[in-house]
Amino acid sequence: xxxxxxxxxxxxxxxxxxxxxxxxxxxxxxxxxxxxxxxxxxxxxxxxxxxxxxxxxxxxxxxxxxxxxxxxxxxxxxxxxxxxxxxxxxxxxxxxxxxxxxxxxxxxxxxxxxxxxxxxxxxxxxxxxxxxxxxxxxxxxxxxxxxxxxxxxxxxxxxxxxxxxxxxxxxxxxxxxxxxxxxxxxxxxxxxxxxxxxxxxxxxxxxxxxxxxxxxxxxxxxxxxxxxxxxxxxxxxxxxxxxxxxxxxxxxxxxxxxxxxxxxxxxxxxxxxxxxxxxxxxxxxxxxxxxxxxxxxxxxxxxxxxxxxxxxxxxxxxxxxxxxxxxxx
Amino acid sequence: xxxxxxxxxxxxxxxxxxxxxxxxxxxxxxxxxxxxxxxxxxxxxxxxxxxxxxxxxxxxxxxxxxxxxxxxxxxxxxxxxxxxxxxxxxxxxxxxxxxxxxxxxxxxxxxxxxxxxxxxxxxxxxxxxxxxxxxxxxxxxxxxxxxxxxxxxxxxxxxxxxxxxxxxxxxxxxxxxxxxxxxxxxxxxxxxxxxxxxxxxxxxxxxxxxxxxxxxxxxxxxxxxxxxxxxxxxxxxxxxxxxxxxxxxxxxxxxxxxxxxxxxxxxxxxxxxxxxxxxxxxxxxxxxxxxxxxxxxxxxxxxxxxxxxxxxxxxxxxxxxxxxxxxxx
Numbered sequence: 001x002x003x004x005x006x007x008x009x010x011x012x013x014x015x016x017x018x019x020x021x022x023x024x025x026x027x028x029x030x031x032x033x034x035x036x037x038x039x040x041x042x043x044x045x046x047x048x049x050x051x052x053x054x055x056x057x058x059x060x061x062x063x064x065x066x067x068x069x070x071x072x073x074x075x076x077x078x079x080x081x082x083x084x085x086x087x088x089x090x091x092x093x094x095x096x097x098x099x100x101x102x103x104x105x106x107x108x109x110x111x112x113x114x115x116x117x118x119x120x121x122x123x124x125x126x127x128x129x130x131x132x133x134x135x136x137x138x139x140x141x142x143x144x145x146x147x148x149x150x151x152x153x154x155x156x157x158x159x160x161x162x163x164x165x166x167x168x169x170x171x172x173x174x175x176x177x178x179x180x181x182x183x184x185x186x187x188x189x190x191x192x193x194x195x196x197x198x199x200x201x202x203x204x205x206x207x208x209x210x211x212x213x214x215x216x217x218x219x220x221x222x223x224x225x226x227x228x229x230x231x232x233x234x235x236x237x238x239x240x241x242x243x244x245x246x247x248x249x250x251x252x253x254x255x256x257x258x259x260x261x262x263x264x265x266x267x268x269x270x271x272x273x274x275x276x277x278x279x280x281x282x283x284x285x286x287x288x289x290x291x292x293x294x295x296x297x298x299x300x301x302x303x304x305x306x307x308x309x310x311x312x313x314x315x316x317x318x319x320x321x322x323x324x325x326x327x328x329x
Numbered sequence: 330x331x332x333x334x335x336x337x338x339x340x341x342x343x344x345x346x347x348x349x350x351x352x353x354x355x356x357x358x359x360x361x362x363x364x365x366x367x368x369x370x371x372x373x374x375x376x377x378x379x380x381x382x383x384x385x386x387x388x389x390x391x392x393x394x395x396x397x398x399x400x401x402x403x404x405x406x407x408x409x410x411x412x413x414x415x416x417x418x419x420x421x422x423x424x425x426x427x428x429x430x431x432x433x434x435x436x437x438x439x440x441x442x443x444x445x446x447x448x449x450x451x452x453x454x455x456x457x458x459x460x461x462x463x464x465x466x467x468x469x470x471x472x473x474x475x476x477x478x479x480x481x482x483x484x485x486x487x488x489x490x491x492x493x494x495x496x497x498x499x500x501x502x503x504x505x506x507x508x509x510x511x512x513x514x515x516x517x518x519x520x521x522x523x524x525x526x527x528x529x530x531x532x533x534x535x536x537x538x539x540x541x542x543x544x545x546x547x548x549x550x551x552x553x554x555x556x557x558x559x560x561x562x563x564x565x566x567x568x569x570x571x572x573x574x575x576x577x578x579x580x581x582x583x584x585x586x587x588x589x590x591x592x593x594x595x596x597x598x599x600x601x602x603x604x605x606x607x608x609x610x611x612x613x614x615x616x617x618x619x620x621x622x623x624x625x626x627x628x629x630x631x632x633x634x635x636x637x638x639x640x641x642x643x644x645x646x647x648x649x650x651x652x653x654x655x656x657x658x
Contacts, residue, residue: 077406144473147639151604154613194558197579197599229523231561232579250526250561270526275480284483310476 003328004292004301005122007053008318009226009246009271010308011045015315018044028073032059033105035112042113046121048315050322053122056110056178060128060189063170064137066102067094078142085137088159094166100173107174107181114182122185125178127171129190129225130164130212131205137163146192153196153204160204168208172215175223185222187246188212194229194248201233206240213241224266228307234259249306253291267292268306269321274313278320285324293328332657333621333630334451336382337647338555338575338600339637340374344644347373357402361388362434364441371442375450377644379651382451385439385507389457389518392499393466395431396423407471414466417488423495429502436503436510443511451514454507456500458519458554459493459541460534466492475521482525482533489533497537501544504552514551516575517541523558523577530562535569542570553595557636563588578635582620596621597635598650603642607649614653622657 012019019041022031031037038057046054061071061079069081110125117123128136136142138149138160153160175186193205209225216223226246227233234256237245244264247256253267273284292301303325309318341348348370351360360366367386375383390400390408398410439454446452457465465471467478467489482489504515522534538554545552555575556562566574567589576585576597585594602613621630632654638647 145601145636145639147601147604147641150599150601154602154605154609194579198581200599229558250523252527270479270529272474272476272479273483275476276483280483307474310474312476 002298003325004289004298004303005052006303006322006325007051007055007122007124008045008305008309008321009055011049011051011055011318012041012057013309014311015309015313015318016044016048028059029065029071031057032062035105035109038109039113039116043116045318046117049318050326051121053124053184054113054117055124055126055187056106056113056183058106058109058126060126060132060191061136062103062106063099063128063133063167063174066099067137069137079136080141081136082140084140085134085163088156088162091159091163091166094170096166096169096173099170100177103174104177107177110178110181110183123183125175125181125183125186127175127178127186127188129188129193129205129227130167130171130208131196131201132190132192133167134160134163135192135195146195150195150200153200157204161207164204164208165211168211171208171212175212175216176219176221179216179219179221185224185244186216187224187226187244188242190225190227190230193227193233194231196233198232198236201230202236206236210239210241217241217243224264226266238263244302246302246304247306251306253288254294257291257295264300264302265295266302266304268304271305271307271309271313274305274317274321275310276317278314278316281317281320282324285321289325289328298328331627332654333618333627333632334381335632335651335654336380336384336451336453337374337634337638337650338384340378340380340384340647341370341386342638343640344638344642344647345373345377357388358394358400360386361391364434364438367438368442368445372445374647375446378647379655380450382453382513383442383446384453384455384516385435385442385512387435387438387455389455389461389520390465391432391435392428392457392462392496392503395428396466398466408465409470410465411469413469414463414492417485417491420488420492420495423499425495425498425502428499429506432503433506436506439507439510439512452512454504454510454512454515456504456507456515456517458517458522458534458556459496459500459537460525460530461519461521462496463489463492464521464524475524479524479529482529486533490536493533493537494540497540500537500541504541504545505548505550508545508548508550514553514573515545516553516555516573517571519554519556519559522556522562523560525562527561527565530559531565535565539568539570546570546572553593555595567592573631575631575633576635580635582617583623586620586624593629593631594624595631595633597633600634600636600638600642603634603646603650604639605646607643607645610646610649611653614650618654618657627657
C-alpha cells in the first residue's frame with residue numbers, strides 16, 4: 001500500500017441507516033452488550049466504504065457502567081449517570097479482576113468482529129482515557145465544562161490520582177484483552193483532556209496514560225491516543241508513551257509532524273467538512289494527503305478525521321473521502 | 330493602583346443570589362431589556378466584591394434577536410432560535426441603522442449603569458464576535474460542535490463572508506453606542522472561535538474582527554477580544570487589531586506575554602478553581618499575579634478569569650480571589 005491506511009472515528013455511527021435500523025429495535029446498551037449486533041454495526045461502513053480497518057462497536061462509558069453506575073442517554077443532552085464518585089471510600093469496591101470479567105463482553109465483540117471481518121482488514125479496539133472516565137464519574141453527567149470534576153482535581157488531588165491509577169490498571173487489562181481477542185491496535189480517547197491546562201494535564205491526566213502505555217508497549221501492543229481539543233498539549237503528548245497520536249482537527253498536521261517526529265500520526269480532517277459537499281471533501285482530503293506525503297512518503301501516517309463523524313454527515317462525503325485516499329496509492 | 334485592575338467574566342451571573350431573585354420574577358429577556366434590572370444585576374457583584382469594573386448585563390444573542398430570530402432558553406440545553414439563516418437573500422432584510430435603533434436598549438442599560446456606578450469604577454460593554462453570532466444563526470441553536478455552521482463556511486463561503494461583514498458594521502455601531510453611553514472599553518466574545526482551525530479562523534473569523542477593531546480604535550475606543558478555546562489561534566490574535574486579548578485559561582500567561590508583547594493581556598485564572606476552595610483560589614491567584622508582575626510590574630495586565638464564572642461557583646471563592654488581588658497592591 002503506497003498510501004496511508006484509512007479508518008474514521010465513529011465510522012459506524014448514527015449517520016448510517018443500518019445503525020439507525022439496529023437502534024430502532026434495540027437500546028444503545030443492548031447493542032453494546034451483544035457481540036453479534038456490535039459486529040453488524042461495525043461491518044456496515046466496511047461494506048459501504050473502502051476503509052482499511054474496522055473498529056469494535058462500543059462506548060467509553062462501559063467502564064463506569066461496569067463499576068456500578070447506571071448510564072442513561074436522554075434526548076440530546078449526553079449521558080447521565082447514577083452514583084457519581086464523591087468519596088475515596090467508594091474506590092474500595094473497585095475490584096479489577098472482577099471488573100475485567102464484567103467487561104469481557106467487549107473483547108468478545110472484538111473476537112466476533114474479527115471472525116466476520118477476516119484477517120485482511122485492520123481491527124481497532126478502544127477505551128476512554130483515565131481522566132475522561134474520571135470526569136464523567138466525578139461530574140455525574142456529560143458537561144461541556146466538567147467544572148465540578150476539574151475543581152475536584154484541586155480539592156481532592158490524592159483521591160483523583162488514586163482513582164486514575166486504578167483506572168489505569170483496569171485499562172491495561174481491558175485493552176490487553178481486546179488485543180488478545182484480535183485487535184491490531186487500541187486507541188485511548190481522552191475526549192475531555194483538552195479542558196485541562198498543560199499543568200493540570202501533566203500532573204493528573206498524563207501519568208496514568210503513561211502507565212497504560214508502558215504496560216501495553218511492553219507486550220508489543222500498539223496504542224494510539226486521541227485528546228480532543230488538545231491543541232495546547234502537543235508537547236506533553238510527545239511524552240505519553242503511546243506509539244501513535246491521533247490529532248484533533250485544529251492541530252496543523254505539518255506542525256505535529258515537526259514536533260512529534262517519532263510518533264505515528266493519525267490525522268485529522270475536520271469532520272465538519274463531511275457535512276459540506278463531496279467536492280469540498282475531495283479538495284481538503286488532497287491537501288491533507290499532500291501534508292502526509294511530505295512526511296517521508298506517508299511514513300507513520302494514518303488517514304482519519306480530527307474528531308468523530310457527526311450524526312448529520314452525508315455518507316456521500318464519506319465515499320468521496322475514501323475514494324480520494326485510494327487515489328493516493 | 331500598583332496591581333492589575335480586576336473584573337471577572339460573568340461576574341453578575343447565576344452564582345449570585347441577587348441574580349436568582351431577579352430571575353425568579355422576570356424572564357431572562359425581560360431582564361436584558363430593562364436598563365433598571367440590568368443595573369441591579371450588574372451592581373450586585375460590585376457591592377459584594379472588591380472589583381474594579383462593572384460589566385453591563387446583557388447577552389450576545391441580542392443581535393440575532395434584533396435581526397428577527399426568537400431566542401429561547403429551554404432547560405440546560407442552551408439557546409434555541411427560530412428562523413436560522415439559510416439563504417443569502419435573508420441578508421437583504423438586515424438594515425443596520427434600524428437594527429441599531431432596535432438595540433438601543435443596551436447602550437441605554439450602559440448609561441443607566443454608569444449613573445448608578447459613578448465615575449470611580451470602570452465599565453465594560455460587550456458583544457458577540459461575528460463568527461460566534463453567525464454560528465448561532467447558521468446552526469439555529471447552541472451546539473458544542475456547530476458542525477452545520479462550520480460546514481456552511483465551506484459550502485457557502487461568500488454568504489458567510491457577506492453575513493459577517495454586515496455583522497461587523499452592526500458591531501461597529503453597537504459597540505460605539507455603548508462607548509458613547511459610558512463604557513470605558515468593550516469586549517468581543519468569540520465564544521465559538523476555537524472550533525475553527527487557524528486556516529478557517531484567518532479566512533473567515535478574523536477579517537470582520539479587524540474591521541470592527543479598525544473602526545473603534547480609530548475613534549480611540551478600547552477593545553478586548555476573548556476567543557474561548559483559542560489555544561491554537563494565539564499567533565492570529567496578534568493581528569486582530571484589538572488592544573487587549575482576553576486569554577482562555579489554557580493559554581499559559583507567560584507564553585502569551587512572550588508572543589503578544591504589545592497587547593494588553595487579560596488573564597486567565599481557570600474558573601473551575603472557583604468551585605474548589607478559597608485556599609486553592611488564593612494559591613492559584615498568587616501564581617498568576619506573579620506571572621503578571623514579571624511583565625514589567627503588571628504593565629498592560631488585567632486580572633480576570635480564563636472563561637466566564639460557572640453557575641456552581643462558591644461566592645466565597647470569588648471573595649478570596651478579590652482579596653488576593655488587592656493584597657498585590
